[in-house]
Structures are given as structure tokens and as C-alpha cells.
Amino acid sequence: MTLSTTASQVLFDRAREVTPGGVNSPVRAFRGVGGVPRFIDSARGPWLTDVDGNRYVDLICSWGPMILGHAHPDVLASVTDAAAKGFSFGTPSENEVALAAEIVERVEPLEQVRLVSSGTEATMSALRLARGATGRSVVVKFAGCYHGHVDALLAQAGSGVATFALPDSAGVPASAAGETVVLPYNDLGAVEELFAVRGEEIAAVITEASPGNMGVVPPAPGFTEALRRITSAHGALLISDEVMTGFRCSRSGWYGLETGAEGAHPGGYPSGAPDLFTFGKVMGGGFPAAAFGGRADLMARLAPDGPVYQAGTLSGNPVATAAGLATLRACTDELYPRLLETARTIADAASDALSAEGVAHTVQWAGSMFSIFFRDEPVRSFADAQAQDTSAYGRFFHAMLEGGVHLPPSAFEAWFVSGALDAEALDVIRAALPAAAQAAAAG
Ligand code: PMP
Structure with a gap:
């Protein structure tokens, strides 16, 4: 055939x-x-x-x-209802509150989330917040992890960058890439060595909660926990990118599996949860909706309350949030x-x-x-x-x-x-x- x-x-x-x-x-x-x-x-x-x-x-x-598969009847009904009421308001609307509340309810350490339109925006904003909150500029990522096409995170990334065998992207200034340190995934020794030398310069370690962009490569037992311990000891933040794993690996994403709340997985976070999480994909139900979030004191550093600027014309779009909410509600x-x-x-x-x-x-x-x-x-x-x-x-x-x-x-x-x-x-x-x-x- x-x-x-x-x-x-x-x-x-x-x-x-x-x-x-x-x-x-x-x-x-x-x-x-x-x-x-x-x-x-x-x-x-x-x-x-x-x-x-x-x-x-x-x-x-x-x-x-x-x-849920394509054109799920509940999601389709919610999207149709929402679209009939208008496509975008540029003002606050009720679905945004409901979607944020649903996410915060599912992932225990979250107190607040800000909605954005793509996973890239979520990680870019989380990074800016981490840099703003710590007053430091260096960010650590792992080879094979993809966090969207953020300048600072396009070094040795997975997904399409891996498919095309690109080490990095052209067009990323050396100044942006120079603030990024790439380490081999699951290599704790490399993390320890780096922090021993440059610990005071590091704003954040960002990692896919369980990498899926080099193929599925889960963290070795204790790896994420050690990242938490090392970042805390040096005043750096830990950002867990759950754009892919969020609400897919369990109702609370990879975090739910790691903590054993939804099935045991070695690792866990006995030394504390990540400071920031990023989400996308499932939470938009096929529409452009994504989010980043964490503790309220950290999120308070964002505009309008704080000095870290972040915004979006279509952030919290009423049709996208209706799709996301209906999808999450069906993720029982x-x-x-x-x-x-x-x-x-x-x-x-x-x-x-x-x-x-x-x-x-x-x-x-x-x-x-x-x-x-x-x-x-x-x-x-x-x-x-x-x-x-x-x-x-x-x-x-x-x-x-x-x-x-x-x-x-x-x-x-x-x-x-x-x-x-x-x-x-x-x-x-x-x-x-x-x-x-x-x-x-x-x-
Ligand atoms: N982080 C992770 C872990 C992802 O898998 C992706 C997309 N594959 C992104 C960030 C970027 O999301 P988006 O494509 O929505 O910008």
C-alpha cells in the first residue's frame, strides 16, 4: 500500500x-x-x-x-460558548481566575500563577523573574532539555534543535548565551563543581521536570532533590519546567509523581519544592495558553505589584482559557x-x-x-x-x-x-x- x-x-x-x-x-x-x-x-x-x-x-x-483526543465534546462546547461571547477583551475575565485556581489547586507548592500564551513565554518570564528576584544573571540549563526558543535557553537544546543537530541558534548574541551554563543532564558532580566555583552568580537552575525533548529521560533517583538542595544552599532558584509533563504525567504533573502523591517515583523533594514552575500544552487544551507560577512572595515581584515587567495582549484569552479549563476538568x-x-x-x-x-x-x-x-x-x-x-x-x-x-x-x-x-x-x-x-x- x-x-x-x-x-x-x-x-x-x-x-x-x-x-x-x-x-x-x-x-x-x-x-x-x-x-x-x-x-x-x-x-x-x-x-x-x-x-x-x-x-x-x-x-x-x-x-x-x-x-483527551481531538475535538473532545466538553472542550468543544466550552470553546463554542466562550467564542460566542467574544474572542478577546483585553480586560480581566472570569475564566482566567478559574483556570489559575484549577492549576494552583492541583500543584501543591503553587500559590499564584500568571497566564501567558506559550511555553516559551512561560520559561522566558520565569527566568526574568528569577533574575529580578536574585539580582543575579547566570542561568544553568541541561543539555537536551528544551525550554522553548528563549535566547538564553537555546544552547544545546532538545526537540527541533536536537533533530537538526544544532549546538545553538544563530542570532543569539554572545552576551545572552554567555550568561547560560549548559551541563550534562543527570550529572550531579558537574552541578556541584559549577556551584562550588560560581554559586554566587547563579540566578537559577532550570530543568525539565522530567525531560521529554531528547526523548524521555527521567531524572536519576535523587537528582532533582539534589538540585533543590544545591540551589537553596547558594541562594539560587530552581525552576521546574512542566510545560510538557504538567497535567500529563499525573493530575499534578511530574511533581505529583515525584512527591509520591500520585504514585511513587524515586527522587522526591524532601528538601523543598521548586521555586517556580512553568506550564503549557495540556493546560491550553490545544489553544495558546501557558503559565508560570510559584510562591506568592516571589510572584509579587511581577508588575503591577513589583519591578519585574511581564505582560501580554492575549494573555488569559477567554477562548483559550475556556479550552484549558474544560480540558483540565476532564483530566480526572x-x-x-x-x-x-x-x-x-x-x-x-x-x-x-x-x-x-x-x-x-x-x-x-x-x-x-x-x-x-x-x-x-x-x-x-x-x-x-x-x-x-x-x-x-x-x-x-x-x-x-x-x-x-x-x-x-x-x-x-x-x-x-x-x-x-x-x-x-x-x-x-x-x-x-x-x-x-x-x-x-x-x-
Ligand atoms: N518547555 C518544554 C519542556 C517544552 O516541551 C516546550 C515545547 N515543546 C516548551 C517549553 C516551549 O513551549 P512552546 O512551544 O509552547 O513555546
């Missing part, structure tokens, strides 16, 4: 004339895997339908937000075990198919987020992730696409499941796997 991609190709050709690379976010261009990106016409439940009429089981979920305690079971079913089936063909691989987990790395050793760092066989992933990806399953078009991403994946969708995945595993083996 060869799926027709004529209509996608026509659109892609036209797109490349009017948009750089034909896409509005680089990973969508399929450069990591080759071929024609599918232009999606509509999506419902677990399915994406492209402009050629091909239907795919969706394991991208818009890179995380669509945790019942959803998470079901997501985990679905994810396990898919990962086990994929792993069995790859094993049957003798393809080296490792499955790694963060709640129901998982990645299959095409190498047979555990992946603890970006360097480990880069040592996988990305061309095997490319062959696997395309065979899955032919079989009606849309995986992320890069070996450095998590596979996202939704609550809408049903028996029919799982059957399509199972049916596609043997040929995909053979393709992966055929290198």
Missing part, C-alpha cells in the same frame, strides 16, 4: 514559497525523517485526517496538548491510569515487534509519556540519546505512517497518547508494527 500524498505535496510546495521551510515550527517539516509532511485537514478523537483523505492514529497529540483521577495502560499496551506491542526483528531499542517512561530509543542501552543524557540509530527510526516512522499511525517525526521526542485511543486505534497500531519493525531492521 502506498498512501497518496498529492494534496499534501501541493500544499507543501506552496507553503515553501510563502513560509520558511514550509512550516511554522521546524520539526513539522519532517527533516528528521525525510518525506512530505502530512497537511492535516481535521482531527477527531484519536484520528488525524489529512488533505488527501488518509486517516492516521495520532501519537503526537499536537506535541502534548491533546490529552480516572484518566491517568487509563492513559498509562494505553501507553503500556502500545509500548509493549512496539517493543515486541522490534525484538522479533532483532532491532536494538530501549523504552523509557515518565508517567504515560514514553520514548523508544533505537539503541539497546539506557539513555541518561543527551549524549546517550544522540547515540541512537536515527535512520532506523526514520524507516520505522515511515512504515508506521504507511500503516496509518502518525508518530512524532523525530527520534528525539516523546510519544503522546490520548484518552481517546480506542480498540480500533490500538488495532491499527498493532497491525502497522510488524512491517515497521522489518523496515527498521532493514538498514
Whole structure:
């Protein structure tokens, strides 16, 4: 079977004339895997339908937000109601309060959040707040962690930066990058060494709560706890980026798993919670809504109460907040075990198919987020992730696409499941796997 991609190709050709690379976010261009990106016409439940009429089981979920599947009836109703009342007011509105309250209620250390429109804005603002609050400028990030396209955080980042094998981005001034120190993930010794020398200059350590942008690489037992201890000892802040993991790994995100409130995971925060959190993706339900937050005393440093400026024309947009609120309200305690079971079913089936063909691989987990790395050793760092066989992933990806399953078009991403994946969708995945595993083996 060869799926027709004529209509996608026509659109892609036209797109490349009017948009750089034909896409509005680089990973969508399929450069990591080759071929024609599918232009999606509509999506419902677990399915994406492209402009050629091909239907795919969706394991991208818009890179995380669509945790309930597409066009979930409750979310659609809320969005429709909200849109009927107007699109943007530029004044405070009730849904913003409700969404902030829902987030604060879910993540125990949070006292306040400020709503923004993208994960990038959330991390950029959290960083500014951390620098404003500490009066220091150096920020520490980890290789393979992606925090959006913030100048200071585009060094050795994951996601698209990893897919394109870029060390950093052009256009980031040395002065901005010079204030960023990049360390290997899960390497406590490197953190300790840096703090011993430059501890007094460091405003914050930012880390993905459990990295998903180099593929899924959870923190080693005790790693996050040690980050908390070391930052506290030197008066630096700890920023936990939960843009991807927030409200996906559990109802309180990765934090809920770390603290054992929602299932034990080694690590924990016995020495205190992170100072700041960032959120996005799920909390916007597919619309542009994101947030950063923390203790009230820290958040009070933001304008209008404090000297750290931060603002947005569309921040707290009434339609986006309606979508986010309806999505979070449908992210019930019942959803998470079901997501985990679905994810396990898919990962086990994929792993069995790859094993049957003798393809080296490792499955790694963060709640129901998982990645299959095409190498047979555990992946603890970006360097480990880069040592996988990305061309095997490319062959696997395309065979899955032919079989009606849309995986992320890069070996450095998590596979996202939704609550809408049903028996029919799982059957399509199972049916596609043997040929995909053979393709992966055929290198
Ligand atoms: N932080 C993390 C952990 C992310 O995964 C992402 C996006 N993949 C971002 C920040 C940036 O979010 P956005 O794309 O909404 O700007």
C-alpha cells in the first residue's frame, strides 16, 4: 500500500514559497525523517485526517496538548460558548481566575500563577523573574532539555534543535548565551563543581521536570532533590519546567509523581519544592495558553505589584482559557491510569515487534509519556540519546505512517497518547508494527 500524498505535496510546495521551510515550527517539516509532511485537514478523537483523505492514529497529540483526543465534546462546547461571547477583551475575565485556581489547586507548592500564551513565554518570564528576584544573571540549563526558543535557553537544546543537530541558534548574541551554563543532564558532580566555583552568580537552575525533548529521560533517583538542595544552599532558584509533563504525567504533573502523591517515583523533594514552575500544552487544551507560577512572595515581584515587567495582549484569552479549563476538568483521577495502560499496551506491542526483528531499542517512561530509543542501552543524557540509530527510526516512522499511525517525526521526542485511543486505534497500531519493525531492521 502506498498512501497518496498529492494534496499534501501541493500544499507543501506552496507553503515553501510563502513560509520558511514550509512550516511554522521546524520539526513539522519532517527533516528528521525525510518525506512530505502530512497537511492535516481535521482531527477527531484519536484520528488525524489529512488533505488527501488518509486517516492516521495520532501519537503526537499536537506535541502534548491533546490529552483527551481531538475535538473532545466538553472542550468543544466550552470553546463554542466562550467564542460566542467574544474572542478577546483585553480586560480581566472570569475564566482566567478559574483556570489559575484549577492549576494552583492541583500543584501543591503553587500559590499564584500568571497566564501567558506559550511555553516559551512561560520559561522566558520565569527566568526574568528569577533574575529580578536574585539580582543575579547566570542561568544553568541541561543539555537536551528544551525550554522553548528563549535566547538564553537555546544552547544545546532538545526537540527541533536536537533533530537538526544544532549546538545553538544563530542570532543569539554572545552576551545572552554567555550568561547560560549548559551541563550534562543527570550529572550531579558537574552541578556541584559549577556551584562550588560560581554559586554566587547563579540566578537559577532550570530543568525539565522530567525531560521529554531528547526523548524521555527521567531524572536519576535523587537528582532533582539534589538540585533543590544545591540551589537553596547558594541562594539560587530552581525552576521546574512542566510545560510538557504538567497535567500529563499525573493530575499534578511530574511533581505529583515525584512527591509520591500520585504514585511513587524515586527522587522526591524532601528538601523543598521548586521555586517556580512553568506550564503549557495540556493546560491550553490545544489553544495558546501557558503559565508560570510559584510562591506568592516571589510572584509579587511581577508588575503591577513589583519591578519585574511581564505582560501580554492575549494573555488569559477567554477562548483559550475556556479550552484549558474544560480540558483540565476532564483530566480526572480516572484518566491517568487509563492513559498509562494505553501507553503500556502500545509500548509493549512496539517493543515486541522490534525484538522479533532483532532491532536494538530501549523504552523509557515518565508517567504515560514514553520514548523508544533505537539503541539497546539506557539513555541518561543527551549524549546517550544522540547515540541512537536515527535512520532506523526514520524507516520505522515511515512504515508506521504507511500503516496509518502518525508518530512524532523525530527520534528525539516523546510519544503522546490520548484518552481517546480506542480498540480500533490500538488495532491499527498493532497491525502497522510488524512491517515497521522489518523496515527498521532493514538498514
Ligand atoms: N518547555 C518544554 C519542556 C517544552 O516541551 C516546550 C515545547 N515543546 C516548551 C517549553 C516551549 O513551549 P512552546 O512551544 O509552547 O513555546
